[in-house]
Amino acid sequence: MTQIPQTPEDGRDLDVQPSTRTAWRRLLRAASPRPTKGTLLAGVLAVALGFAIAVQVRQTSNAGLEGLREGDLVRLLDTVNQDNSRLSDEIVRLEVQRDELATSTDLEQARAAAQQRLDALGILAGTTPASGPGIVMTIRDPQAKYTAAMLLDALQELRDAGAEAVQINDGRVGASTWFADGASGAVTMDGRTLSRPFVITAIGDNNTLAAAMEIPGGVSETARRMGGDTTVLIRDTVDITALRPLSTPRYALPENQASPSK
Amino acid sequence: MIPALGLLLGVIIGLALQPTVPLWLQPYLPIAVIAALDAVFGGVRAVLDGIFNDKVFVVSFLSNVLVAALIVFLGDKLGVGSQLSTGVVVVLGVRIFSNVASIRRHLFNA
Numbered sequence: 001m002t003q004i005p006q007t008p009e010d011g012r013d014l015d016v017q018p019s020t021r022t023a024w025r026r027l028l029r030a031a032s033p034r035p036t037k038g039t040l041l042a043g044v045l046a047v048a049l050g051f052a053i054a055v056q057v058r059q060t061s062n063a064g065l066e067g068l069r070e071g072d073l074v075r076l077l078d079t080v081n082q083d084n085s086r087l088s089d090e091i092v093r094l095e096v097q098r099d100e101l102a103t104s105t106d107l108e109q110a111r112a113a114a115q116q117r118l119d120a121l122g123i124l125a126g127t128t129p130a131s132g133p134g135i136v137m138t139i140r141d142p143q144a145k146y147t148a149a150m151l152l153d154a155l156q157e158l159r160d161a162g163a164e165a166v167q168i169n170d171g172r173v174g175a176s177t178w179f180a181d182g183a184s185g186a187v188t189m190d191g192r193t194l195s196r197p198f199v200i201t202a203i204g205d206n207n208t209l210a211a212a213m214e215i216p217g218g219v220s221e222t223a224r225r226m227g228g229d230t231t232v233l234i235r236d237t238v239d240i241t242a243l244r245p246l247s248t249p250r251y252a253l254p255e256n257q258a259s260p261s262k
Numbered sequence: 263m264i265p266a267l268g269l270l271l272g273v274i275i276g277l278a279l280q281p282t283v284p285l286w287l288q289p290y291l292p293i294a295v296i297a298a299l300d301a302v303f304g305g306v307r308a309v310l311d312g313i314f315n316d317k318v319f320v321v322s323f324l325s326n327v328l329v330a331a332l333i334v335f336l337g338d339k340l341g342v343g344s345q346l347s348t349g350v351v352v353v354l355g356v357r358i359f360s361n362v363a364s365i366r367r368h369l370f371n372a
Contacts, residue, residue, distance in 0.1 A: 019371075020368070020369065020370065020371040022312075023310045023368035023369055024369065026309055026310055026312055027309060027310060027369070030309045030314065031266070033264055034264075035264070036316070037316070038315075038316020038317065038319070038320070039264045039265065039316065040264065041316065041320050042264070042265045042268075042305070042316060042319055042320065042323075043264040043265050043267070043268035044268065045265070045268075045298075045320065045323050045324075046264075046265040046266070046267075046268035046269040046272065046302070047268040047269070047271050047272040047275070048272060048298075049269060049272060049295065049298045049299070049302065050268065050269040050270065050271065050272020050273040050274075050275075050276065051272035051273070051275050051276040052272075052276070052291060052294065052295050052298070053272070053273060053276070053295055054272065054273045054274075054275075054276025054277050055276045055281055055283055055291070056283070056291050056292055056295055058276070058277070058280060059282070059283050059288070059291075060292075069289070069338075069343060069344065
């Protein structure tokens with residue numbers, strides 16, 4: 001039997017230096033069943049340990065709320081309570097709204113709400129006449145070099161500046177309005193040739209709209225570059241009387257009509 | 263031999279009975295298990311060192327479990343329960359590793 005020196009890694013092996021074989025023999029001797037009082041006691045402890053490990057592993061694998069600490073539970077409860085009260089408020093609010101709409105006793109109110117939506121949508125779609133503060137801009141273009149693209153730019157500039165309703169000459173501008181260049185410099189809008197000068201009427205914040213027309217590289221400068229000029233009149237009230245025909249969409253169906261709500 | 267069989271027996275009993283851990287014991291059981299494991303590995307190392315003593319093993323096993331549970335209990339009362347649990351687990355983990363390293367050197371000389 002050879003004594004192989006061990007590498008002292010933690011210093012504790014310096015005094016006791018058993019060989020590997022001694023260690024194995026000791027392990028075997030310890031493993032042999034000797035029913036002394038000490039081993040039996042150790043066995044009982046081992047049973048307890050194994051039991052605890054199995055129970056704890058099972059507990060952890062299906063740990064729910066019961067594994068959390070008090071602080072975590074309180075926080076969780078707070079969150080749930082907040083959610084609950086918020087959602088209850090919403091339920092109450094929506095129920096009130098539903099009752100208002102559903103009961104015929106409040107028909108007037110429902111009608112008013114519907115009318116309000118109708119007006120807003122009518123102005124948006126161009127099916128309703130509108131009036132309000134705005135600007136009247138005249139684009140003079142004697143050389144007929146102003147193109148459809150420039151007119152589209154002007155319209156976009158107006159929309160960016162917050163124009164809510166726009167009319168060009170006697171045509172109302174809507175969501176589906178389109179421009180095209182016609183023969184010999186003519187510009188058409190929605191298929192109708194626009195006569196020069198273009199008169200654009202827009203309803204919105206009139207000062208903002210007027211300022212937007214004057215920005216460098218904007219509508220006025222483009223007109224000047226094309227050999228024309230623009231005049232912008234700021235009015236407290238302008239009237240937009242031109243209307244667009246109401247077109248029924250061929251493909252798009254409103255969601256709540258496709259699947260009627262109860 | 264008997265303790266190893268006991269460990270196996272305990273696991274089987276635990277799996278078979280499927281008991282639920284009582285609420286008051288839940289924070290302490292994992293820590294107690296780690297502490298007991300530390301005692302077990304310490305015992306194996308003592309066997310290999312030739313200095314194993316039944317009484318020392320039983321006492322160290324029980325005291326490890328009790329002290330670990332006490333530390334967690336105290337930590338819970340002081341409001342630092344989770345941090346102390348982590349600390350206990352780290353310390354016991356380090357001890358288990360060093361014991362395992364010693365066992366490995368005894369058995370495999372490496």
